[in-house]
Amino acid sequence: MSAHHKMDTKQPDVLADMAQGIVGTAAPRRDGPLKVSGQAQYAAEFGDGSEAVGVLVRATVVKGKVTQIDEQALRAMPGVLAVITDERLLRNPAQGTANEAPVQGPRDVAYFGQPIALVVAETFEQARHAAQSAQVSYSAQAGATDPDDPDAVIDRPDGKQTEQGDIDAAMSQAHASVDAVYTTPSQNSAAMEPHASLAQWEGDKLTLYGSYQMLKYNRNELADALGIDAENVRVLALYVGGGFGSKLGIAPEAVAAAIAAKELERPVRVVMTRAQVFETTMRRSGTRQRLRLAADAQGNLTAIGHDATVSNLPGEAFSEPVALATHFLYAGKNRAYSHQIARIHRTCAGSMRAPGEAVGMLALENAMDELAHETGIDPVDLRLRNIPDVHPENGKEFSSRRFADCLTEGAQRFGWEKRNATPGQNREGEWLIGHGMASAARGNILSEAKARVILNPDATVVVETDMTDIGTGTYTILAQIAAELLGLPLDDVTVKLGDTDLPPGAGSGGSWGASSVGSAVFLACQSLRGDVAEMLGARASDLTLKDGMATSGNVRKKLSALLSETLTATGHIEPGDTSEVVQHAGFGAHFAEVAVNAVTGETRVRRMLGVFSAGRILNVQTATSQCHGGMIFGIGAALTEDLVHDQRDGHVVNHNLAEYHVPVNLDVPQLDVVFFEERDEWANPIQSKGVGELGISGAGAAVTNAIFNATGVRVRDYPATLDKIIPDLPDP
Ligand code: MOS
Numbered sequence: 001m002s003a004h005h006k007m008d009t010k011q012p013d014v015l016a017d018m019a020q021g022i023v024g025t026a027a028p029r030r031d032g033p034l035k036v037s038g039q040a041q042y043a044a045e046f047g048d049g050s051e052a053v054g055v056l057v058r059a060t061v062v063k064g065k066v067t068q069i070d071e072q073a074l075r076a077m078p079g080v081l082a083v084i085t086d087e088r089l090l091r092n093p094a095q096g097t098a099n100e101a102p103v104q105g106p107r108d109v110a111y112f113g114q115p116i117a118l119v120v121a122e123t124f125e126q127a128r129h130a131a132q133s134a135q136v137s138y139s140a141q142a143g144a145t146d147p148d149d150p151d152a153v154i155d156r157p158d159g160k161q162t163e164q165g166d167i168d169a170a171m172s173q174a175h176a177s178v179d180a181v182y183t184t185p186s187q188n189s190a191a192m193e194p195h196a197s198l199a200q201w202e203g204d205k206l207t208l209y210g211s212y213q214m215l216k217y218n219r220n221e222l223a224d225a226l227g228i229d230a231e232n233v234r235v236l237a238l239y240v241g242g243g244f245g246s247k248l249g250i251a252p253e254a255v256a257a258a259i260a261a262k263e264l265e266r267p268v269r270v271v272m273t274r275a276q277v278f279e280t281t282m283r284r285s286g287t288r289q290r291l292r293l294a295a296d297a298q299g300n301l302t303a304i305g306h307d308a309t310v311s312n313l314p315g316e317a318f319s320e321p322v323a324l325a326t327h328f329l330y331a332g333k334n335r336a337y338s339h340q341i342a343r344i345h346r347t348c349a350g351s352m353r354a355p356g357e358a359v360g361m362l363a364l365e366n367a368m369d370e371l372a373h374e375t376g377i378d379p380v381d382l383r384l385r386n387i388p389d390v391h392p393e394n395g396k397e398f399s400s401r402r403f404a405d406c407l408t409e410g411a412q413r414f415g416w417e418k419r420n421a422t423p424g425q426n427r428e429g430e431w432l433i434g435h436g437m438a439s440a441a442r443g444n445i446l447s448e449a450k451a452r453v454i455l456n457p458d459a460t461v462v463v464e465t466d467m468t469d470i471g472t473g474t475y476t477i478l479a480q481i482a483a484e485l486l487g488l489p490l491d492d493v494t495v496k497l498g499d500t501d502l503p504p505g506a507g508s509g510g511s512w513g514a515s516s517v518g519s520a521v522f523l524a525c526q527s528l529r530g531d532v533a534e535m536l537g538a539r540a541s542d543l544t545l546k547d548g549m550a551t552s553g554n555v556r557k558k559l560s561a562l563l564s565e566t567l568t569a570t571g572h573i574e575p576g577d578t579s580e581v582v583q584h585a586g587f588g589a590h591f592a593e594v595a596v597n598a599v600t601g602e603t604r605v606r607r608m609l610g611v612f613s614a615g616r617i618l619n620v621q622t623a624t625s626q627c628h629g630g631m632i633f634g635i636g637a638a639l640t641e642d643l644v645h646d647q648r649d650g651h652v653v654n655h656n657l658a659e660y661h662v663p664v665n666l667d668v669p670q671l672d673v674v675f676f677e678e679r680d681e682w683a684n685p686i687q688s689k690g691v692g693e694l695g696i697s698g699a700g701a702a703v704t705n706a707i708f709n710a711t712g713v714r715v716r717d718y719p720a721t722l723d724k725i726i727p728d729l730p731d732p
Contacts, residue, residue: 001569003527005519007446008576010681014526015484015616019546022484023477023686024677026621030475030495031239040239044196044271046209051198052081053124054260054270055131056253057117058280059109062345062649063143066107066116070135074119077133079126081266084118086259088225089252109138110313111345112651113279118256120268145650147288147311147342154309155341161307164393165334167292170303174294176374177303182291182363184718186643187284189352190662193241194277199257200267207234210254213243214507215466218250219500225255238498240470240508244633245351246281247470248509278655282350283643285310285320287359291367294334299377301332301386306364311342312349320349322360325441325697328398328583329364331388346650351509353633354693357442362637362718365438365701369708378421379705380411380589383439391583399444399578399682400689402613403587406676407439410611413674414591423712424730431595432730433606434710438701440588440612442511444680444689446575449506451520453482455528455567459548459560461486461493467505467517468498472692473622477514478521480619481686485525486532487545487559503570511586511690514618516573519684523571531567532559578682586694588612590631590702596710598732601722603707605635609672610699615680615689623691627673630695635663637696638703639719 015023034040059066071083087107109116116136121127144152171177198209206228212218215235223230240247253270261268272280292305310320319341326337352358372379384407390397411417419435420426426433451465463482469475479493486493496502506516533540538552545551550559578584591609596602610627617623640661644653654660673695679687700718708714713728 001527001531002572003523003569004572005523005685006574006576007578007684011685011687013679013681013687015686018484019487019544020484022480022490024617024620027476027480027490027619029473029622030479031469042193042239042241043198043209043211043237044269046198047267047269051267051269052120052122052264053127054118054120054257054268055127056115056256056270056276057119057131057134059112059114059116061109061138061140062112062145064109064138064140066109066136067139068137069117074130074134077130079121079123080119080130081122082120082260082264084120084256084260084263088227089115089118089256089259111347112649113347115252115256115280118260118270120260120264143345145345145645146647147309147344149344153314153343155343161336161338163336167303167305167334167336170294170334171292174302175297176371177294178367178370178374179292180367180370180716182289182366182716184287184359184362186286186346186645187352187637187641188278188643188660189244189246190657190660191242191244191246194272194274195247195251195253195281196271197254197257198267198269199261201262204232206232206258207236208254208258209236211240211247212237212250213240213247213468213470214509215468215498215500216504217507221250222254222258225250226258235500236498237468240468243470243508244353245355248351251281274657275655278643278660279347279652282352283347284352284359285312285349287320287322289322289360289363291363293367293371295371295375299375299382299385301330303334304330304332305336307338309340309342311344311346313345314343316348318350320359321356324356324443325361326364327393328391328585329439329441330386331392335393346645347652354442354696357693357697358637361438361698362700365698366704366716369436369705370714379437380407380416383407396581396583399582399584400615400678400680401587402676402678406587406589406611406613409676410589410591410609414609416591419709423709426710430598432598432710433593433595434706434708435593436702436705436709437589437591438698438705440590440694440698442586442690442694442697444584444586444683445510445512446573446684447506447510447512447516448574449516449520450503450570450572451505451517451524452503452568452570453521453524453528455486455563457560457563457565459488459492459563461488463493463495463521464502465497465505465517465520466500466502467513468508470508472508472513472626473619474513476622477518477618481518481521482525485522485529488548511692511694515684515686515688515690518618518686518688519573520571522686523573524569527569527571528567532562535562573684582682584683584689586612586614586689586691588694590634590699592702592706594703594706594710596707596725598729601726601729603639603720605669605703607670610695611674611676612691612694613676613678614691614694615678615683616687617675617677618688620675623675624673626692627695628671630693631671631699632663632668633696634699635667635703637718638700642719
């Protein structure tokens with residue numbers, strides 16, 4: 001059986017009628033015990049020990065062509081089995097561009113650190129030694145490495161400015177206005193598990209154990225890179241130690257491992273070092289953002305302008321969409337946007353957690369705080385006043401939106417009214433204390449997904465899809481949905497993920513995973529409920545499935561007694577045209593308390609509250625964890641994260657976790673997360689919205705706004721390291 005649904009209309013809240021109430025509960029992560037006990041197998045841990053080991057050789061010039069690699073000398077080194085310089089390796093398998101022509105020609109180098117060869121040896125040490133000894137000749141060229149470099153070509157992909165009304169007039173007539181430039185640096189996803197692949201062939205069939213997020217696409221990308229049919233490629237990623245976007249598309253080690261394994265007729269494992277992760281996997285683009293805000297005397301916005309410059313390699317399609325939330329978050333008649341891409345020779349820029357909003361809202365929400373200060377209107381109030389009735393640019397209704405509740409309730413829970421609105425007034429010894437807030441918003445997406453649900457005669461259930469769980473809780477919430485719909489204990493549901501032999505799920509990306517593949521599971525279970533009702537001689541609408549019992553009217557039977565054979569159903573959800581009717585997004589608000597040292601300028605976040613509405617929350621614990629993660633990312637963006645490129649050759653200077661500073665435990669205070677449940681009937685059949693990326697959106701701006709409140713220092717150049725704070729600190 002199969003059940004297909006295209007989201008063209010509002011959907012009723014079917015889950016509300018379910019008998020068990022498992023969906024939404026804080027069911028513990030099923031992968032948790034496996035991970036802490038070392039039983040969860042990650043990509044690099046597969047294999048039987050017969051694998052050869054590959055280490056990537058990488059370019060040491062910013063731009064040019066590889067003219068020669070001393071392959072013979074390398075092959076003569078101890079343990080070396082192969083040197084792979086296949087031109088298929090020398091292209092850039094960028095995120096999600098599987099079917100586009102490769103950006104680079106064979107042997108072209110576009111950035112320092114780009115993989116140019118793979119050395120394969122019996123042991124890792126041998127392969128590493130040989131890779132480090134590789135003598136490579138280049139015909140090198142100069143290349144711009146910085147957006148401000150005069151040689152950097154500036155692309156204006158959308159033509160030029162898009163404008164509604166007259167922003168210049170509105171700015172000049174404003175009661176109060178902000179016109180400021182904010183900058184954010186390159187960042188790296190810095191997932192715990194480095195990118196890793198183990199490739200093995202059986203004849204023409206390739207199996208790749210990889211650390212990837214979107215297997216149905218990754219399979220196509222890999223096939224495309226190798227020039228083979230996707231049917232001959234199987235990708236597995238049973239557990240993924242974080243991705244945050246860096247594993248949306250295949251990375252060079254996957255292609256390299258596959259080519260080497262074919263050549264050697266032996267499985268090959270390639271694991272990136274931490275430095276390679278920083279230098280050769282997707283970076284988040286640095287951004288330069290000019291924000292213009294104009295308001296009348298009551299604080300009503302009359303104009304919003306968001307002009308951005310981001311960067312990427314020449315020819316790459318992705319560009320950080322920083323103005324995403326600016327388009328719909330606030331009212332304001334006059335609006336203008338521009339977006340340009342500086343073509344520079346740094347590591348390819350791609351998606352990293354909440355591409356767009358994560359850094360766009362650092363600028364927008366910082367600017368809103370500036371406007372609040374200018375107008376003397378409370379920052380929460382200013383935002384409340386400017387919530388638009390409908391999408392301010394296209395007039396669409398919002399599908400569901402508890403934004404105002406998040407702002408007002410959040411303020412109340414945080415104790416916002418105790419804040420001193422005048423900066424620099426709140427001092428405890430040598431610490432200046434401040435409070436800041438910011439809005440959160442992140443577009444909600446539904447992505448096509450399939451899932452198979454198998455109901456066995458003993459009333460146990462298996463859910464199957466190639467969806468991944470990248471630490472988000474997919475294994476757990478899919479079990480919750482199936483258990484709920486089929487009226488069974490959670491433990492009777494097995495969830496199988498991360499294998500392209502299973503029905504294609506949505507992949508973990510864009511915060512659509514849980515809603516999309518969860519809807520596919522829902523549809524499959526609905527179909528099975530129909531079968532069960534029929535067997536019971538009841539109508540599906542009269543069927544109650546609870547605690548393993550099927551009930552309809554006076555008829556009550558044990559499900560396992562009712563079932564005589566295995567029932568299977570595949571659910572298939574597809575986006576329809578609801579997003580042409582309504583604007584889908586999750587909303588929220590962040591509140592932060594910081595202490596800034598009056599002598600050293602060091603900032604410590606003392607507490608943080610995030611209040612969110614994202615449709616039905618499928619598991620309050622995993623959703624809370626997602627928001628914790630997002631808020632921690634926000635702390636990193638606000639205070640420490642900065643992928644530093646050497647101006648001379650663009651190489652990443654701080655290519656390790658000692659020098660690329662993500663927040664560690666001591667940097668993260670008490671984080672409180674509150675959800676305002678809502679049902680989004682336009683979003684999908686389970687009425688949930690994306691939550692993974694909502695938590696980062698705006699989070700960092702709450703921190704820098706709190707720094708301003710603490711010190712009177714407005715940092716517009718992220719991250720707010722102490723060198724940017726000290727010069728303007730008030731006299732101690
Ligand atoms: Mo996300 S940046 O779509 O993993």
